[in-house]
Amino acid sequence: MIEELRSRFGEALLSAEQVGRELRVSVAAAALPEVAAFAKEHGFHYPADITAWDAGDELRVVYRLVDLASGEHLVITVPAPRSGARLPSLVPIFGGADWPEREIYDLFGVRFDGHPDLRRILLTDDWEGHPLLK
Amino acid sequence: MTTGLTPTEHITLNMGPQHPSTHGVLRLELELEGEVIVACRPIIGYLHRGIEKMAEARTYPQVLPYTDRLDYLSSSSNNMAYVQAVEKLLGLEVPERAKYLRVISLELNRIASHLVFLATFANDLGATTVFLYGMRERELIMDLFSMWAGARLTQSWIRIGGVGADIPDGFVDQALAFCRLMPKRLDEYDRILTGNRIFRARTEGVGILPPELGVNYGASGPTLRGSGVEFDVRRAEPYEVYGDLDFEVVTRPTCDCMGRYLVRMQEMRQSVRILEQCLKRLPEGEVRAKVPRVIRPPEGEAYGRVESPRGEFACYVVSDGSPRPARVRFRAPSFYHLSVLPRMLQGWKVGDAVAILGSIDIVLGEVDR
Amino acid sequence: MTRTNLFVDVVLSALSIVKGLMVTLTNALRPRVTRNHPFQKTPIPEVWRGRLVHLRGEDGRLRCTACLACQKACPSHAIPTIQGDDKKGKEKRAQVYVWDASRCLFCGLCVEACPFDAIRLTREYSIVGEDRADLIFDLNRLLGPAEGETA
Numbered sequence: 001m002i003e004e005l006r007s008r009f010g011e012a013l014l015s016a017e018q019v020g021r022e023l024r025v026s027v028a029a030a031a032l033p034e035v036a037a038f039a040k041e042h043g044f045h046y047p048a049d050i051t052a053w054d055a056g057d058e059l060r061v062v063y064r065l066v067d068l069a070s071g072e073h074l075v076i077t078v079p080a081p082r083s084g085a086r087l088p089s090l091v092p093i094f095g096g097a098d099w100p101e102r103e104i105y106d107l108f109g110v111r112f113d114g115h116p117d118l119r120r121i122l123l124t125d126d127w128e129g130h131p132l133l134k
Numbered sequence: 135m136t137t138g139l140t141p142t143e144h145i146t147l148n149m150g151p152q153h154p155s156t157h158g159v160l161r162l163e164l165e166l167e168g169e170v171i172v173a174c175r176p177i178i179g180y181l182h183r184g185i186e187k188m189a190e191a192r193t194y195p196q197v198l199p200y201t202d203r204l205d206y207l208s209s210s211s212n213n214m215a216y217v218q219a220v221e222k223l224l225g226l227e228v229p230e231r232a233k234y235l236r237v238i239s240l241e242l243n244r245i246a247s248h249l250v251f252l253a254t255f256a257n258d259l260g261a262t263t264v265f266l267y268g269m270r271e272r273e274l275i276m277d278l279f280s281m282w283a284g285a286r287l288t289q290s291w292i293r294i295g296g297v298g299a300d301i302p303d304g305f306v307d308q309a310l311a312f313c314r315l316m317p318k319r320l321d322e323y324d325r326i327l328t329g330n331r332i333f334r335a336r337t338e339g340v341g342i343l344p345p346e347l348g349v350n351y352g353a354s355g356p357t358l359r360g361s362g363v364e365f366d367v368r369r370a371e372p373y374e375v376y377g378d379l380d381f382e383v384v385t386r387p388t389c390d391c392m393g394r395y396l397v398r399m400q401e402m403r404q405s406v407r408i409l410e411q412c413l414k415r416l417p418e419g420e421v422r423a424k425v426p427r428v429i430r431p432p433e434g435e436a437y438g439r440v441e442s443p444r445g446e447f448a449c450y451v452v453s454d455g456s457p458r459p460a461r462v463r464f465r466a467p468s469f470y471h472l473s474v475l476p477r478m479l480q481g482w483k484v485g486d487a488v489a490i491l492g493s494i495d496i497v498l499g500e501v502d503r
Numbered sequence: 504m505t506r507t508n509l510f511v512d513v514v515l516s517a518l519s520i521v522k523g524l525m526v527t528l529t530n531a532l533r534p535r536v537t538r539n540h541p542f543q544k545t546p547i548p549e550v551w552r553g554r555l556v557h558l559r560g561e562d563g564r565l566r567c568t569a570c571l572a573c574q575k576a577c578p579s580h581a582i583p584t585i586q587g588d589d590k591k592g593k594e595k596r597a598q599v600y601v602w603d604a605s606r607c608l609f610c611g612l613c614v615e616a617c618p619f620d621a622i623r624l625t626r627e628y629s630i631v632g633e634d635r636a637d638l639i640f641d642l643n644r645l646l647g648p649a650e651g652e653t654a
Contacts, residue, residue: 021371022437046365047352049437053452053461062450064437068349068363071370073437096352099473107186122179122502131187132461196578199610263527270536284550284624290610298611302550322530326523331516 001042001074009035014079022073029078033088036063036076040093043067044074050090050100052080052108054134059085059108065094080110082133089115107132144172147484151180155258155488158498160472162487169483174476181502189462194220194429195294197462201449202288204464205500207250208243210236211442212500213292215449216462218373219438220294223431223453229420232296233374238309238412239279239291240374240440241405245316246275247443248398248405255395255492256327259336264327271319274312281305294429296422306413313410320402328399337391341478341490344389351474354467355445356401357494360394362387367441381408391493398443398495428457444468444495466500547626552609554627555602555640556647558620565642566621567597573613573622581606582613602645604630605638623647 001023002016012031017024027035044065052061063076080087089112090097101112102121109130112118120127147164150156159180165173185204189197201216202209214236221228228236253268276286282301283291291298327333343353345361358365366383368376384400386393431453438449445467452461471494478490538545547553560566569587586599611624625647632638 045349047350048439048446049448049450049463049465051450051463051465053463055460064450068365068370094352095347095350095477096470096473098351099469120179122182124179131184134190192578195612196576199578199608199612267530273536280551281548282550284548284552284611285609288608288610290608299550302548322526326526329519330523331519 005035005038008038021071022075024075024077026077026079029080029087032063032076032078033090033093036065036090036093039065039074039076043069044072047090047094047096047100048073050097050104052104052110052132054082054108054132056134058082059110061087061104061110063090063097083109085110086113087111088113089118091115106130109133149484149487151177155491157254157492157496160496160498160501162475162491164479164484164487166484169485171479171482171484171487174479174487176472176475178472178498178501181498183503185503186462186464189459191458193457194431194459197459198293199288199290201464202290203499204466204503205442205444205447205468205497206287207497208240208247208443209287209289210239210243210292211440211447212449212464213290214240214373215438215440215442215447215464216451217292217294217438218440219436219449219451220429220431222436222438223434223451224294224429226295226423226425228296228374228423230375230417231300231419232421232423234412234416235297235301235421236292236374237376237379238301238409238416239282239289239297241408241412242275242278242309244405244443245402245409246272248402249275251398251443251492251495252323252327255489255495256333258488258492259333261327261330261333264323267319267323267326271316274315278305278309278312281308293422295425296420300421306416309409309413313406313413316406317403320399323399328396334392336486336489337395337493338388340391340486341482341493342389343474343478347474347477351477352470353445353474354470355441355443356394356397357445357467357471359383359385360397360493361389362393367439367446371439373440375412379408379411391489394493394495430455430457442467444497444500445471447500464500464503466503468494468496468498468501472496472501547628549626551626551628552611552624554604554625554630555607555613555645556623556625557597557600557642557645558623558647565596565646566619567600568595568619568621569597569600570618572616572618576612576616578610578612579606579608581608597642600642600645602640603638604640605635 005013009031012028014026044067046066046068048066049064052059059080059082061078065074101115104110105118106120106122145166147166149162151159151161161177163175164171185200201212204212249268249272253265256264280286283289343361345363348358348361362385364383364385369383381404384397386396433455435452440447448465450463451459454460479487558566569585574582574585581603584601587595588598
């Protein structure tokens with residue numbers, strides 16, 4: 001899998017390592033939809049978790065896809081700037097990305113291009129700022 | 135959408151946030167054509183307490199009591215997911231007895247939670263008697279928890295390194311008595327509810343969740359197993375002693391409310407089976423590993439994954455090496471189930487919305503966090 | 504639906520209701536499980552995590568030495584102020600100790616953190632007041648029984 005990803009995405013694949021049952025990769029934002037689509041073709045049908053965290057100098061958006069048949073995890077980390085970040089939305093590929101992406105927008109301020117309904121989800125619409133930024 | 139008659143205007147109807155069948159503070163904005171639901175927009179956040187933000191300002195042990203307040207109907211699963219993630223970060227090995235006690239706590243909570251589901255689901259569909267029966271049996275579990283943990287709902291009893299305390303004398307006997315009683319009571323529920331003609335008419339074939347759609351939307355637990363997908367974290371990634379226990383992963387192929395209901399009913403029997411095995415095999419020994427006073431996990435990230443009564447409850451913890459977590463994220467199954475709800479409601483009548491919403495068994499505490 | 508089918512359906516539906524009523528009947532004959540609260544008290548187990556109390560040693564003095572371990576362990580700042588008596592006696596003892604029941608999560612982390620076994624959560628579950636100030640307990644209201652006395 002790592003080799004395949006490397007040959008296919010080359011430069012866009014920033015890092016890759018296998019930790020137990022988890023394949024942790026880091027990819028550039030532009031390549032995210034293709035990597036996700038590629039993963040889905042390879043059996044990672046289940047979007048277990050989509051979240052983000054503030055690493056201080058940048059945001060990391062973490063997509064965890066699971067192959068229900070083999071139990072393998074694919075953890076895709078996408079670095080993003082702390083303000084004004086824009087990432088491609090995964091909603092066309094995973095319906096389950098819909099609400100988590102809204103949540104990330106709400107709490108971290110990352111905008112997802114191509115999201116059908118990017119509104120705040122947990123906080124009120126007139127809330128100022130994004131509380132999970134440090 | 136056409137009725138063959140004159141076209142009707144769509145009206146918007148708010149269901150909730152104060153509605154007895156929304157199980158908490160959930161608002162569903164329903165767009166109706168006559169009585170048929172054309173579109174639905176769930177509006178959440180009424181119970182948002184910012185627990186994930188609060189966790190950043192707490193030390194590792196201090197985060198634990200907050201996890202109880204997520205899915206408050208089964209606080210031990212929440213504790214377990216968080217504790218599992220922290221223990222993965224620490225590389226901590228838990229004593230064998232503690233593992234068994236954790237499973238006992240988890241399964242008791244699963245039955246308690248499913249009983250609340252049974253009670254409220256039946257109540258929503260008009261069978262008030264079953265509500266009382268469900269609550270009555272749940273009280274037996276609450277008694278067990280109060281004599282062990284000293285609390286009924288917010289136990290915080292699965293702690294980093296083990297469990298809060300060993301079980302008191304008489305606990306095993308009382309729990310075994312419960313295990314003997316429960317299957318008989320489940321038979322009663324089946325007689326009064328499962329076979330009932332009205333109940334069947336309101337649940338069979340209603341609220342279809344196709345398996346592919348469920349997986350694509352991240353559905354899990356009984357909601358997904360009711361659509362025939364055999365996915366259970368206890369089997370897929372056994373934690374604690376689930377790998378050594380003998381139990382079945384219950385699935386139903388019908389994809390409807392009845393399927394999800396039956397999965398939960400069968401799961402309670404499986405939980406009783408697990409409980410009996412654990413209570414009989416319970417090894418002697420310590421219940422808590424040595425944990426440093428100040429917990430400073432090495433830098434890294436961990437994903438604790440638990441099969442809660444509602445589905446895959448997970449906790450993603452990122453550590454920066456300090457005594458406070460850099461990020462704690464709770465993956466709540468109800469959150470995903472609620473996001474697929476609009477797809478399940480489309481084309482059904484308002485009255486069915488109550489049944490469909492009840493059948494995915496959401497807890498708003500974990501949705502809003 | 505044909506006539507026979509309809510007939511079968513009606514009979515089966517009626518039977519399902521009769522079956523359900525049998526369950527209700529058996530349950531009606533079972534002993535009552537509810538209690539007439541508040542006239543009838545529910546037995547509360549010893550380990551219950553309710554109102555916080557301060558324990559006293561054999562000499563009747565507080566065990567608490569105002570070491571702040573509980574304050575540091577508390578996740579919700581329910582123990583905002585603790586002050587000692589500047590060691591006028593042999594050991595430092597708590598002079599001011601505030602417990603805010605309205606913030607307390609009743610998790611018991613403070614009790615676990617206490618190195619002197621000076622505080623405990625008790626079986627008292629009904630902590631009520633007429634306003635918020637009633638829920639803020641100072642040391643006078645936190646005193647538990649001295650050693651040997653029963654709660």
